[in-house]
């Protein structure tokens with residue numbers, strides 16, 4: 001098994017190009033053990049970037065992550081997100097404190113505004129600056145921001161370096177390729193691709209093009225879908241699974257090299273955008 005390739009944050013720090021998502025974890029007490037075990041397995045396999053949010057299970061997912069990283073905090077890069085209604089300077093600091101408690105840690109590695117709400121960006125940036133100064137977060141970033149949002153943010157940045165933008169991106173959702181992806185690439189700003197398997201849809205074996213490419217490589221459709229995403233420089237995929245076999249399968253995507261023929265076939269079945277379109281979100 002090859003070591004997981006890394007993407008570089010603006011700070012120079014490197015994170016694995018395949019991490020782990022946690023949406024829908026922490027909602028069902030009966031699933032807690034398997035969720036913790038799946039995340040731990042993922043960490044052992046090198047998928048040490050873990051994405052969570054105060055929204056997921058209303059704090060339940062952060063608690064699951066806290067249990068999974070206990071005793072191995074330094075091996076993990078924790079990403080969490082705050083609700084837009086908590087994006088004022090004061091509420092943001094309080095939301096971060098709550099997340100830190102649930103995660104059982106003294107710092108969040110990357111703290112994201114989950115999506116844009118009504119709070120002026122300069123307030124949020126001021127909150128990020130305070131948390132960065134206090135060492136409670138190590139990097140600040142955003143999620144579900146389109147190019148116009150990113151440009152506005154760049155104008156109010158106030159000394160805070162934005163480390164990443166987390167957006168919906170997969171073979172079926174290629175809209176960002178026309179504008180946001182090149183915009184971020186020019187600035188060496190990583191994109192964290194959420195729902196990389198379109199919530200599991202892209203793992204189905206019945207899609208002809210995915211299936212054909214997968215068979216050629218002795219791989220699975222999910223691995224092809226993930227390998228396609230992470231071949232873009234600066235793109236990080238965060239598939240979520242609570243099943244060990246699927247966690248291993250998703251990790252295996254890193255070892256898959258797609259050829260020009262594979263990429264052409266995938267383009268034919270999952271065409272790139274014909275022009276600019278509004279950013280898609282969940």
Ligand SMILES: NC(=O)c1ccc[n+]([C@@H]2O[C@H](COP(=O)([O-])OP(=O)(O)OC[C@H]3O[C@@H](n4cnc5c(N)ncnc54)[C@H](OP(=O)(O)O)[C@@H]3O)[C@@H](O)[C@H]2O)c1
Pocket residue numbers: 020021022023024051052114143144166167193194195196197198199200201203222238239240241242243246247249250282
């Ligand atoms: N920033 C945002 O607004 C935002 C929005 C949505 C998601 N996210 C983040 O992105 C992460 C990933 O997105 P997602 O959870 O929406 O969807 P996803 O990762 O595309 O797909 C997850 C679903 O696919 C299944 N699955 C995973 N690996 C599989 C495999 N190899 N074969 C077959 N099925 C597989 C999982 O089921 P099992 O668990 O049962 O295996 C789950 O139902 C989230 O968990 C969350 O952390 C962020």
